[in-house]
Amino acid sequence: LLWKESWEIEKNPMASKGTPLHGPRIKLIEKAQQLFAETKEHTFESKAAEEHAKLLRIQHDLEVSTKQAIFVDSSISDTIRTCIVLGNHRAAMKVKTEFKVSEKRWYWLKVFALATIRDWDALEKF
Amino acid sequence: MAQIPNLDNSPINIKSIREQSQRDLLKILKDIRGKKCLVIEPKLGGSLSLIIQTSFLKEHGVELRHLSPEPVQTECTKVVYLVHPQRDLMKIISSHVHNDVSKGLQREYYIYFVPRRQVQCEKILEDEKVHNLMTIGEYPLYVIPFDEDILSFELDLAYKECQVDGDTDSLWHIAKAIHKLESSFGIIPNVRAKGKASVLVADILNRMQTEEPVNSLDMTVPEINTLILIDREVDMVTPMCSQLTYEGLLDEFLHINNGAVELDTSVMGVQQEGKKTKVPLNSSDKLFKEIRDLNFEVVVQVLRQKATSMKQDYTEMTTTNQTVSELKDFVKKLNSLPEMTRHINLAQHLSTFTSKPSFLAKLDMEHTMVEAQSYDICFEYIEEMIHKQEPLVNVLRLLILFSVTNSGLPKKHFDYLRRELLHSYGFEHMATLNNLEKAGLFKKQEAKSNWQMIKNTLQLVVEDTNTANPNDIAYVFSGYAPLSVRIIHHAVRSGW
Numbered sequence: 001l002l003w004k005e006s007w008e009i010e011k012n013p014m015a016s017k018g019t020p021l022h023g024p025r026i027k028l029i030e031k032a033q034q035l036f037a038e039t040k041e042h043t044f045e046s047k048a049a050e051e052h053a054k055l056l057r058i059q060h061d062l063e064v065s066t067k068q069a070i071f072v073d074s075s076i077s078d079t080i081r082t083c084i085v086l087g088n089h090r091a092a093m094k095v096k097t098e099f100k101v102s103e104k105r106w107y108w109l110k111v112f113a114l115a116t117i118r119d120w121d122a123l124e125k126f
Numbered sequence: 127m128a129q130i131p132n133l134d135n136s137p138i139n140i141k142s143i144r145e146q147s148q149r150d151l152l153k154i155l156k157d158i159r160g161k162k163c164l165v166i167e168p169k170l171g172g173s174l175s176l177i178i179q180t181s182f183l184k185e186h187g188v189e190l191r192h193l194s195p196e197p198v199q200t201e202c203t204k205v206v207y208l209v210h211p212q213r214d215l216m217k218i219i220s221s222h223v224h225n226d227v228s229k230g231l232q233r234e235y236y237i238y239f240v241p242r243r244q245v246q247c248e249k250i251l252e253d254e255k256v257h258n259l260m261t262i263g264e265y266p267l268y269v270i271p272f273d274e275d276i277l278s279f280e281l282d283l284a285y286k287e288c289q290v291d292g293d294t295d296s297l298w299h300i301a302k303a304i305h306k307l308e309s310s311f312g313i314i315p316n317v318r319a320k321g322k323a324s325v326l327v328a329d330i331l332n333r334m335q336t337e338e339p340v341n342s343l344d345m346t347v348p349e350i351n352t353l354i355l356i357d358r359e360v361d362m363v364t365p366m367c368s369q370l371t372y373e374g375l376l377d378e379f380l381h382i383n384n385g386a387v388e389l390d391t392s393v394m395g396v397q398q399e400g401k402k403t404k405v406p407l408n409s410s411d412k413l414f415k416e417i418r419d420l421n422f423e424v425v426v427q428v429l430r431q432k433a434t435s436m437k438q439d440y441t442e443m444t445t446t447n448q449t450v451s452e453l454k455d456f457v458k459k460l461n462s463l464p465e466m467t468r469h470i471n472l473a474q475h476l477s478t479f480t481s482k483p484s485f486l487a488k489l490d491m492e493h494t495m496v497e498a499q500s501y502d503i504c505f506e507y508i509e510e511m512i513h514k515q516e517p518l519v520n521v522l523r524l525l526i527l528f529s530v531t532n533s534g535l536p537k538k539h540f541d542y543l544r545r546e547l548l549h550s551y552g553f554e555h556m557a558t559l560n561n562l563e564k565a566g567l568f569k570k571q572e573a574k575s576n577w578q579m580i581k582n583t584l585q586l587v588v589e590d591t592n593t594a595n596p597n598d599i600a601y602v603f604s605g606y607a608p609l610s611v612r613i614i615h616h617a618v619r620s621g622w
Binding site: 076104109 | 544
């Protein structure tokens with residue numbers, strides 16, 4: 001029962017999106033991950049929290065390198081699409097391998113993204 | 127606001143319920159002397175528009191405002207809040223009072239809770255140190271007549287509150303409402319309940335009857351014979367399917383709210399940029415009463431037929447000499463012309479949605495799921511929807527239908543889809559998924575599905591439905607008979 005309570009408490013800051021300060025937020029999510037990991041039933045939640053933290057880190061790096069504050073708090077799929085739209089295929093590829101995105105989903109994302117920027121040549125080649 | 131439904135044809139005297147609510151509200155307002163500003167929570171305002179006319183309120187010296195975080199702008203020194211007992215609303219009201227105090231405004235405050243006061247709300251007012259400035263009362267509005275055969279409790283969050291939050295307050299509300307009905311129409315002799323929450327309601331109702339017996343001496347025969355309570359939990363399949371009747375489609379695409387749809391004026395054939403218009407939908411509109419429950423395919427035919435017959439009448443009119451009575455008939459028919467135009471416009475607007483291939487594909491998929499024969503096809507369809515990042519609500523609706531008809535998904539698929547959902551729509555939906563799981567809507571498979579058995583015994587899937595002359599309820603979903611309706615059939619015929 002204690003576990004239950006503790007993860008309920010930890011879940012809330014995750015759901016309510018936390019503060020714009022990313023450092024403490026990532027820490028909090030990592031703590032949630034540990035708490036989830038302590039019980040057997042919540043392996044899924046624990047993994048999700050782990051990935052969430054990782055995603056926020058990557059998004060932060062992307063924002064630094066592109067100097068555009070558009071990545072944080074978008075989903076993995078959205079991140080990949082944004083990367084492709086910006087022409088940063090290497091970064092997109094990196095996110096893909098990092099989160100083991102399935103080929104099926106990858107193709108949909110790439111097609112949509114290329115269509116948005118009307119890059120018909122790339123779409124043809126691909 | 128011409129949308130107050132006409133209730134003259136109702137089977138029991140529903141009008142008296144509305145009149146009672148009107149009287150209650152007027153009494154509250156009359157007890158407060160002088161001019162006053164009535165501040166209504168927007169959602170409640172919608173319900174009230176079905177009960178009382180704004181002009182009527184104005185006659186009683188009432189200024190009307192909607193509750194919002196911004197402070198109330200009014201000349202009146204008396205402010206009357208009419209709200210549901212919700213914690214966030216209390217905060218807003220408190221901030222209004224603080225604002226007034228800081229500006230040195232002296233006002234009298236009244237709060238009327240709908241339908242009853244709650245300790246936790248008053249506690250917040252105390253904590254905010256405004257409780258002593260308030261006069262607190264209740265406005266016992268439990269049911270709202272929507273049409274001549276529909277009363278609504280307007281508890282749209284009840285399912286979530288019961289299933290996810292474990293808050294059963296709404297059950298008390300329902301029991302109380304039925305108890306109130308009984309005091310005007312006599313005790314209902316037969317009560318049947320299906321589902322956990324329904325049984326609870328029946329229990330509470332019983333207790334109320336012993337605590338506060340309905341005076342049955344002046345009532346010879348109860349006007350209501352049977353009460354059937356069905357818990358939404360029993361049938362989660364039906365609401366996940368797309369509605370296919372005229373009224374149902376109007377709701378799917380345009381959202382019916384408080385018995386009316388709001389849409390751009392351009393749809394109704396008036397060119398006015400960006401303006402919205404409200405179209406009331408209830409049985410006072412005779413044409414709507416006739417076609418609301420027809421399958422949409424048929425509606426178009428009916429409208430066409432009517433239009434051609436009218437045209438025929440018109441040409442006859444111009445060519446031959448008519449007797450006065452024939453003229454009279456013709457003019458009578460012309461009177462229904464505005465209704466005709468209205469529904470032709472609406473139907474035309476709807477068909478732009480229903481002719482889309484994506485809509486047809488979705489219907490097809492819903493059917494496949496209800497028939498529960500080809501698991502893999504359904505799974506792949508949902509997977510693709512997630513990958514294409516289609517609107518989350520659409521995805522979840524199908525997913526729930528899929529999960530419910532299979533009594534949950536195998537762990538591997540469950541985790542896979544959850545992961546794909548989080549990846550595509552963001553990790554903040556962890557909480558959404560968690561709530562769905564708690565409510566049993568999207569979950570891990572624990573036992574073998576009993577949907578096949580339910581489907582077969584209750585004959586939920588009917589082939590060869592005749593949409594034009596339906597002889598079975600399955601026509602409303604073009605082949606699927608709603609589970610809850612079948613249950614009612616059985617309850618009425620034989621008891622379960």
